[in-house]
Amino acid sequence: MDRRVIEMNCTTCDSPLLDDVDEATVDFYRAVLQTLTRRRLPFLVGGAFAFNCWTGVQRPTRDLDLFVRRDDFEAIAQALRDAGHEVELTFPHWLGKVRAGDEYIDLIFSSGNGIAVVDDEWFDHAGDATVFEVDVRISPVEEMIWSKAFIMERERYDGADVAHLLHAHAARMDWERLLRRFGPHWRVLLSHLVLFGFIYPAERHRVPADVVERLLGRLQGELHAPAPVERLCGGTLLSREQYLGDVEQQGYQDGRVAPFGNMTEEEVALWTEAIPERPSAAAEGA
Template sequence: MDAAISILRAAENPEPETKAFYRQVLDILNDSGVPFLVGGAYAFNRYTGINRHTRDLDIFIRRADFDKISDALRMQGHATELTFPHWLGKVRFGDVYIDLIFSSGNGIAEVDDLWFDYAVDANVHGVDVKICPAEEMIWSKAFIMERERFDGADIIHLLNACGDKLDWARLLRRFGSHWRVLMSHLVLFGFAYPSARHVVPPPVMTELIDRLRNETVSPSPEHSICLGTLLSREQYLKDIEQEGLQDGRITPLGNMTPEDTAIWTEAIQEHHKPH
């Protein structure tokens, strides 16, 4: 029950109507039988004990299940939308909304079966649910490096709270060829918490340092590529649009299509509008 109480506090006691909306949607999803996970501030609080105000509820689903979940919600009077076809949908209740997430904004952290295989039991607003695994949270958050949002501190707190229990082999596999991103966060973790450096297994750091050493003395790629767009949808647009570098988000380098990136880029202006 302590975890349930803690997770409830993560939302700083939302308004009764908002709480009722959250609970109704969670109940509908449980009744539908379609797997889903709770993430965001609720999962972060479950692992770290850190309370944070949140404007919404993050639900993680498989892309293949979006239509089934939409149908289940519509049958109970809730309209859904596929906001960004490559990673995100929403269900709204007035000014309140729930995100239906099946990947990440850069198309990298796709929700697959492993998210559910390693999910953790929790209770959110009185409803029994599963929450995202810490490893997948670290993976998806690691690439968020916008001017207005940087999730590095979240990762450092997750490492501090869960590092001795993480499946490090799976985490390394998740990052794959993007291992430099993971390494950068692990280096910062050791800086933020010097006395907890041991939480990161020495073989993991040795492996990453060896990769860095080998790559440093290897020839650079022949093609002009910018992987910065995996970290920020806005801050590397000049490199793509004016300098002609190949966009690391777009297939075959990444998982997005030119249409996906165009929609995602167009939304930047809407994001910066005053609310």
């Protein structure tokens, strides 16, 4: 496979992302970006591409994530089908895929927990980059933190990504928008801000003190308030697998499901069915 250099030129940095990708994969990625650009269909490049651009952290990837509004998904899917690509709506609550053989691109319009819905504000605050020689827009830092902060699976934890985004942009971020994004899930944001001071003690000043104080004030208020009546498990917003026992066996209400979350019981069931099978404990210890 040819070693490729993908130049990422965003509004804040010039960060090359290196990875081993073959020519057919490069052509597939570029063709999808060009098709959507020519048709003037709105999308944002996210994932590792945007992360490398915003932070300068050199993390190789062969994955390409495009963020789109749900209302635009059908038009985008049809344009790509017209261009000869295979498109599927993989999980109706958050994700579709564009396929070319074994390669694919994710079309993301929410997060797996149904919280971080892609809306107009993602586009209003997006950055600019060049990916595979195509001028594109990239996901904004605040929305990347919002979506990544909830990813705490056994096999994947995006806390380091959140810390690196804070390290690079805390002084310039729209903290009011970020606080509004987290809304009732502010404890998740607070946990990452506390960890940031642990990870980078000399840089903890980058997070505005008044933001932390406001969140700590909410925490202090809850410490002296009666506990909620509902037996809710918010853990399912952090991991689709590790808190299933609490919901299925302990009688807790699923934090992803309305009225607490944005998902339906059917969407949760479909998302749960897709959890990869794991080796048994005996096999793992062998």
